[in-house]
Amino acid sequence: MRYQTPISILLSFMIAAPAAIAQDYQTGMKELVILEKDGTRHLNGFLWYPTTEVENPVPAHGNVVWEPISVIPDAPLTTETHPLVLLSHGMFGNARNQAWLASALTKQGYIVAAIDHPGTSTFNRNADQRRSLWRRPQDISRTLDYLLDQPAFKSVIDPARIHMAGHSLGGFTAVALAGGRFDPDHFDGFCADNPADLVCTIFDRWNVAKSNTDRAAMQVDLRDDRIKSIAVFDLGGTQTFSPESLGQISTPMIVYGAPQDISGLDLDVESRALVTSLSQDIVQYHEPEGLAHFDFLGVCTAAALDILKEEEPDDIFVCEEGRQERRAAHQMIVENVAHFFEDQS
Template identity: 25%
Template sequence: MVRFCASTLWLLGLSFFSVQLLAAPASHYSVGYHRLTFADPLDGQAMQAYAFYPTQARVHAGLVDGYDIAAGEDSPIALGRFPVLMLSHGNNGTPLALHDLITTIARQGFVVVAVLHPGDNYLDQSRLGTLSNLYGRPLQISAAITAVLAEPMLSPFVNVGQVGVIGYSAGGETALILSGAQPDLQRLRDYCAQYPSDQDACKAHGELVADRDDLAPQADPRVRALLLMAPLSLMFGRHTLEDVNVPTLIYAGDHDQLVAYDKNAGALARKLPRHPQYRLLAGAGHFVFLAPCSAEQAARAPALCADGEGVDRVSIHKSLVSEAGTFFSQALGTASRAGLQTADQ
């Protein structure tokens, strides 16, 4: 297990299980995207996010911050009020490293907002190892929800009563705080006393830099469902999870060498007061949740692209997205035309 999930400058962070899957929502849309800029609640500086949404326009693949993504910038949004899914990436990462999950879920009738966390991304790691990052990431997701609801292009087409969070790696920790979890910093210290060789988790002996004394974990009542992938959740004991009562779907790999599933996802699945759906992927590692790599990407970052023998990343993603669509549709509801006002697009 590591406290900080490694990544390169351009990436973040089937199994042999069998599960009965209900039919996911039909993928009858193309995907558009809109760039959002709003104030970081920690310092007032501008931060960025991408809102990916259903469109009936014809779109073509193009580069979005270096990723080849089949989405059209500012294409007209399909008519409807769609559930909103916020995506929180891992330490040092970028949400666009999960672009195939984002676009495939958006095609099923969801608005997926991919937030780039200031101070903890592939370009800027200035807040890593600090309390401001631990407590600030959830505040940034909340600010992004508010920004979507205030954005004239998006607000007529989203439903504030249908908000979920997708959290990958450290983004899982962020998602849990948003749903009411309270980090226990002593649990990290205790872990590091027992496993001091975990250099990533236990820099400074598991002590986070107390750079802000005005921040605390803050839940967002708008969040009503969670999808967690390889979630970092070491700091949450059973008593600190008492207020997490939203539907939760957890995915993890049993060969994760970075965020050990037994100390994180597996333990979390046992402790949540509302029994989650838990999928443990045989042979899968931490980076199996990133988009399948091109040959060029595999040559540039083999550690992030190579999977264990018998692990088919493409098949895993197909099953994951199918189940995620069904899960969020059941937990949040599907798109509605009720109350929709005609908008000039």
Template identity: 30%
Template sequence: MRKLLYAVGGLVLVVALFFVFVILSSTKPFDPPLAVPGYRQARLDVAHRDVPLPLHIWYPATEGTPELIGQNALFYGHHVRPDAPLPLSAPVVLLSHGSGGNAVQLGWLAAHLANRGYLVIGTNHPGTTSRDSLPERTVMIWERPADLTAMLNWLQGGGLAGFAPNGDVTTLGFSLGGHSALAMAGLKVSKSRFIDYCDRNAGLVDCGWLTAGGVDFAAIDASKYEADLSDPRVTRTIALDPALPQAATRESLSELAPAVLIVNLGQPDTIPPAMRADALAEAIPQAQYTSIDGAAHFSALPRCSLFGNVMIGLAGDDNICSDRGLRPRDQIHSEVLSAIDAILPAQ
């Protein structure tokens, strides 16, 4: 009986210590910065999806009480002014998150651009977003640009009452969202080039995850995969660690019309082929390319808590919170924003 009591007592102590660790190591509230953007949410029914698109919209604002969004035990969030008055007009940035991510995770970027005078609109792409990320949907790369086009149509059609786009449209994306942004500018990919790439990189990064998920590469709809998904309204494109650089066709790269900035997180020789984009940038006329020292792919995500580092590391999956051997994410984000500011002037 005494041994049982000791065992139960030990278990209670371990549980208590765990909860103390969670409390002490999780994210903490912090004061809002001097500039805080407006923020709204909406839903958009689209013909190519069987579910509505959840819209997240950041824009310039000075009125309203700042609130913290996107923060949980793992990730730090950012401040916004919910439902603040809209500007009458502004340039538009169409924002696309990475595979398995979501729009609010890129709030550090969206808020910065909104404070510089842009209206930033993003969605959680169904089938490739947080808690709804499926390998068989990930290879349906034509769905995401269609989302972005539908969002732009909605804005130009008066969907956000009281606001009118001024005609300046930037596509901006991270990882698979980076590919989506480039596809809107006219980049095309080849199914055979993608399959050849995965044959050479079996079990690694994107190809390994897709294969483990049961994706039959041969069954990909080539007519949709290789389609022209460009939108002539796009005037500028920014891609952070864009996916599928190995599948891009040289012909489409040479014909990209909008101004293009490609940012890689890390130096080219340290970046996996799935995201290494220096050669991609070289093939695009007048494209700008920059790489960020001391960074890695997941440096584009929000800053993590100690709890996030420990718990995600123990989960055995990609440790999206680990910055071991890297510079702090705040520094990396600042450099990314400086590169973007150079081609997106303040309004």
């Protein structure tokens, strides 16, 4: 069996279900467009939310490779207040990547928001915006500002229950929002000793923190204290943060490491190192046997592997064991994360 769940975790699920679980919620969806005043970094994405509407569900965020989720576009929001989860996608991903998580959480009473990060998204790989990685955490804070400023959304979001989840480069984004501070001297020294490290090579190729102006911008404290807890999914970028800043983080984190080596990330440098650096009373770590970096993407269709072999053979790995095995991984991740968020509320 590829994916195994510890018995202790299964028992905890049977003993207590998250208080956020509600009665027969469906997934409503609205598109998000967040304009930047006097700027060009406009944000596009989606808001998924619990609704009691049941009419006219449609498939969304699917194609020949990815299975869709079921949503009811522009369904009425409930009048109750709900916890909010903000999502940050990985390198060259997009707001749809964790729609599976959004779908599961909305049915448990969560509101979920995700945006495309300009420069590092599927749809925008502009080199200047890609280089400006300090803007990624700011994107999430801007999204939160926007939601809390809109009367229709503000009235149903509980400000005491705001959480976040980030995958890969989105995990880097999440750690920065928790108070991790980019340390260029520490990172330069690490890369001098480890020139083949994946994050070192990517940041070098992207010209991250090469100019004095950029180095200063990357070192700014990007913490957002409105975010009460964070889920980190197989992050890349732990080695960019000062160890001192990681040790001072007080935001509770549930961290997942993916031991099946597909992405090129080194767990000893990334997830394991992050967990070691954090205060042990705020962190929960999971490293499930067989979990792969791309298991945090959606479930692949039955035809996905054949299509990728024909059209994108270099990308086959994103759908290897990407159906029933991935469904099992998603189920455990959702249960763990929902319990963790609820425990921090």
